[in-house]
Amino acid sequence: MRSLITSVFVLLLFVAPPSYGRKHKKEAAYSINYVSIRNGAEVPGRSMKVKYANQVAYLSENGDKIRSYIDYGTHQTVTILNYEDELFKTLTAFDALPQPQLGDKEETILGYKCQYAKLSSFSNTIELWYTDQAGAKGSPYQGYLPDSNSLVLKVTINGNRTLVAKSIDKLAADSIPAYPLEEATEVTVAELEELKIKSRYTVLPVFEDEIINFENLPETYEGQTLESNRTYRFSKGSVIMKKVTLPESWKAGGQVFAKLTSWSNGDAYDRTGSIFVLPASHNKKTILAALQNGLDELPVFTDNNGAEYQGITSTTNYDSPIEIMRFFTSFGVGHFNKLREINNYPWTFKATYKQEVTPLIPNDDEEIWIGVFIGNYDKGGHKVDLELDFYPGFEKEAPAKKYIQPLFYSVNIMEMSGQNYGRLFRNDTLTVEFEVPENVENVQLLYTSTGHGGWGGGDEFNPKLNEVFIDDEPIYNVVPWRTDCATYRFLNPASGNFGNGLSSSDLSRSNWCPATLTPPDLIPLPNFAPGKHTIKVVIDQGADEGSSFSHWSVAGVLTGNYKNDSK
Numbered sequence: 401m402r403s404l405i406t407s408v409f410v411l412l413l414f415v416a417p418p419s420y421g422r423k424h425k426k427e428a429a430y431s432i433n434y435v436s437i438r439n440g441a442e443v444p445g446r447s448m449k450v451k452y453a454n455q456v457a458y459l460s461e462n463g464d465k466i467r468s469y470i471d472y473g474t475h476q477t478v479t480i481l482n483y484e485d486e487l488f489k490t491l492t493a494f495d496a497l498p499q500p501q502l503g504d505k506e507e508t509i510l511g512y513k514c515q516y517a518k519l520s521s522f523s524n525t526i527e528l529w530y531t532d533q534a535g536a537k538g539s540p541y542q543g544y545l546p547d548s549n550s551l552v553l554k555v556t557i558n559g560n561r562t563l564v565a566k567s568i569d570k571l572a573a574d575s576i577p578a579y580p581l582e583e584a585t586e587v588t589v590a591e592l593e594e595l596k597i598k599s600r601y602t603v604l605p606v607f608e609d610e611i612i613n614f615e616n617l618p619e620t621y622e623g624q625t626l627e628s629n630r631t632y633r634f635s636k637g638s639v640i641m642k643k644v645t646l647p648e649s650w651k652a653g654g655q656v657f658a659k660l661t662s663w664s665n666g667d668a669y670d671r672t673g674s675i676f677v678l679p680a681s682h683n684k685k686t687i688l689a690a691l692q693n694g695l696d697e698l699p700v701f702t703d704n705n706g707a708e709y710q711g712i713t714s715t716t717n718y719d720s721p722i723e724i725m726r727f728f729t730s731f732g733v734g735h736f737n738k739l740r741e742i743n744n745y746p747w748t749f750k751a752t753y754k755q756e757v758t759p760l761i762p763n764d765d766e767e768i769w770i771g772v773f774i775g776n777y778d779k780g781g782h783k784v785d786l787e788l789d790f791y792p793g794f795e796k797e798a799p800a801k802k803y804i805q806p807l808f809y810s811v812n813i814m815e816m817s818g819q820n821y822g823r824l825f826r827n828d829t830l831t832v833e834f835e836v837p838e839n840v841e842n843v844q845l846l847y848t849s850t851g852h853g854g855w856g857g858g859d860e861f862n863p864k865l866n867e868v869f870i871d872d873e874p875i876y877n878v879v880p881w882r883t884d885c886a887t888y889r890f891l892n893p894a895s896g897n898f899g900n901g902l903s904s905s906d907l908s909r910s911n912w913c914p915a916t917l918t919p920p921d922l923i924p925l926p927n928f929a930p931g932k933h934t935i936k937v938v939i940d941q942g943a944d945e946g947s948s949f950s951h952w953s954v955a956g957v958l959t960g961n962y963k964n965d966s967k
Contacts, residue, residue: 429453429571430536432551437562448563450538452551453573457538465599468542469581472549477542480584481592483599487584490592497543500528509553510534510565517546529554534568602647602790611665612774613637613781614816621692628767634691636816637781641691641771643680646761647790654793655758658725658786660772663734663750666780668894670905670914671729672852672953673774674811675786676721677760680767685718687711687813688769695818703828709820712810713832720809721771723955724757726848729774729782730915731905732894740893747893753917759846759959761788764801773813800961803840807832807935807956821853821951825941830954836930843928843960846920849880849939850953851910859942859950860910866954868923869936876923880911891915920955 429451436446450457459468469478475494480487498519505516507529514529521543528539530550539545539552540563546552553565587595615637626632628643650656658675678686689697690711698711699718714720730751732740737747762768774782793799808830810822824830836843849866851859868876885906889895892905892914905914912918935956942950 428535429573429576430534431569431571432536432538432553432565433567433569434540434563435566437564439560448540450540451571451576452536452538453571453576455537458576459540459542466596470538470542470545472537475548478581479542479592480581481595481599483595487580488587488592488595489581489584490587490589492589494545494548497545500526500544500546502546507554510568512553514553515546519544525558527556527559528552536568601792602649604644604647604788604790606642606644606770606788607631607640607772607784607786609783609785610640610772611637611781611783612640612772612776613665613667613779614777615779623693626688626692635773635814638775638816639691639771639773639813640784641688641769643767643769645767646765649792650761650790651763651798652793653763653795653799655756655791656761657754657789657791658757659752659754659789660725660727661750661752661785662727662729662774663783664730664732664736664780664894665783666735667729667776667778667782668732668736669729669776669778670731670892670895671774671776671782672811672850673727673729673772674721674723674813674953675725675727676723676771676773676809676813678721678769678771679719679762679765680769681765682719686769687721690814690817695814701824701830703824705827707820707824709810709822709824710814711819712822713808713830714806714834720806721811721813722760722804722806722957723809723811723848724760725753725755725917726811726850726912726920726953726955727753727917728912728914729776730888731892733891733915735780736894745893746890748891751891751915755917755919757788759802759844760804760957762802762804763799771813773811775812775815777816800963803837803843803958803960803962805834805836805958807834807845807958808937809955811953811955821949822953823941823949823951825937825939825952826943826950830937832935832956833932834935834958835932836928836958838930839963840930840960841963843925843958845875845923845925845935846955846957846959847876847923848918848920848953848955849878849910850912850918851880851939852951852953854942854945854948854950857942857945858948859952861907862910862942864910864940864942866940867938868956869938870925871933872936875925876921878921881908882911882913882916883908885909885913885916888913888915920957925958 432450434448436443455473457470467480477492480489500517500519503516507514512531514531517528519526530546530552532549534551536551556562632641695710699715701709701713734749812819863879863881895903895905
């Protein structure tokens, strides 16, 4: 049975095609025209039509993608889905549908005396008023049939949402379009529901079964022109990148989610991971130049002790990466499941992360670079799948062009090539000068921070204050901390166990857990003026302990949109 919420908005019924293979004496065709009422008022743009002839009614969702028949001749409903140019169908007998309870209420609609029935669906109360005197049969909901000889003229959901018929018009029988039922492959209801969901959004595959590991790669890309839709492996295999073409539908707006699946290919440890994007056409240098040609391509931030940090802050000529997802691998999920079997510990085979990244994906570029980093020193490393899921919006007007300005990014994704860890906060302040152009509005800062290192006495396991200042005015402070890490125990088969019964993966950490993602904090900047500004990040980083040191991976991106769709 279809989801009630989906059914409310997108229903159009038509007659079954000749390919049913049955011969009918031609009857009059009818169009039943409904309006939507909510809380007593008509809802504009929510009207619908039901068309009926020859003992068959036909319901259409999403244009021609989904069409559903109510076949009164064979006493079954038929749903047909056109998915990626293939046809799939399900057949459901009337007696397998929810059976309404008949009541003693009556109501006259369009001059017809209507009987009353009620049923419950997904905790919703559905009330139906129907007649068998109209000459037509049908229902605006394929699954809600009071009997096999009736026309539903009114449906009320939870007492406040109503579809009611306003007119019944005769139609020419040949005005009903046909649809090729016999060409459709029959599938189960569950299988069709999966395909229906997939048909409503666009999937952009980026990586599939790609390895991210540590090894000396023989191939070099220095001085080469990098191609689209080809996976490149950089920094001794710890970074993979691909230039992809964004779907045309993205220009019309909507939402986009990044979906990553990761599993161990031999590495047993929890590692920092990051998904980042770079503009494909850009007048500033990006970290792609360093990945291709070496760290000397990057600007250097020098702290008060003289330590150098390559490429962590944007400058007038360089933009740091735009991080769209911070994630952390598990302790060996997949590869170590069989090697670490424990009774009543049903290890998960893969870790899946999904996060909305709408503000961070440009809508005025045809192509972008997408990269995935996992820091590790294992030749087996990890494997990943990555896709971007684009969901259409409900607005009819195209959205304004996005403003996306990366400010800083201390995740050392070129660690295997010698890029320094973010250790500067012990003796210095991360400072970035930037300029916001005219005609930008709705500015906000996306700030992501995770603490690492130092073993038990370090910042990974001890809460530390983070403070953010713009033009020396405090705009945000937080102690990044996660206390829910024990929730993800079944994703961490290789995690060590302590004498007190805890696992290493159970321990609370500075804003991350093994096998989880860390979403950014959203910091609104209302009435933010265009022009030059300075942002500073201050973190109470702990002292080094012998060879052990604390460090912080922080990322900051300004987002917004251009007024009047201008740049």
